[in-house]
Amino acid sequence: MLKAKILFVGPCESGKTVLANFLTESSDITEYNPTQGVRILEFENPHVSSNNKGTGCEFELWDCAGDPKFESCWPALMKDSHGVVIIFNANTPSHLKEIEMWHSCFVQQQLLPDTQCLLVAHHKPGSGGDRGNLCLPSPLNKLKLVHSNLEDDPEEIRLEFIKYLKGIVNSVSESRDREEMSIIT
Secondary structure, three states: OEEEEEEEEOOOOOOHHHHHHHHOOOOOOOOOOOOOOEEEEEEEEEEEEOOOOOOEEEEEEEEEOOOHHHHHHHHHHHOOOOEEEEEEEOOOHHHHHHHHHHHHHHHHOOOOOHHHEEEEEEOOOOOOOOOOOOOOOHHHHHOEEEEEOOOOOHHHHHHHHHHHHHHHHHHHHHHHHHHHHHHHO
16 A cells, blocks of 8 residues: 655644644644644545555655744654645735745755645634735745635635645655666666
């Protein structure tokens, strides 16, 4: 069975844990408690399989703390990751500046292709979910941007996440196939 490791990263209080729990169908958290280091959620998604082999895929979703005090742990978190989801609170102006640093550390430094990165503008309950034009910094405007509003349209983010997972699985599968062919030849 194929295995893929996805990182959820972004500023503090952006909604990473709430989204991780929702997308992996884990328990709901009703009060805010900052993630300490990382939480690892293992799950399978019946809508995602390795397209050329028809086999399933196991995912590890690493819900990473947004506090910079854990920066010394980031290299260990990034090791062997296949995808990065950068989550930010769309209603917090400082997050737009911070996500560029998250992209630089977790995507650019790993040489991860943009197709393996997803940018999520999370709208917290009661925020109205305004989808006004976000002015994204230059390297981020090439990334797929999706809006998440679990109050108004929870299925939209679930469908976008499934599309993202399918892309990750294809990438991991192709990489594994290339590796197998290089061993054979």
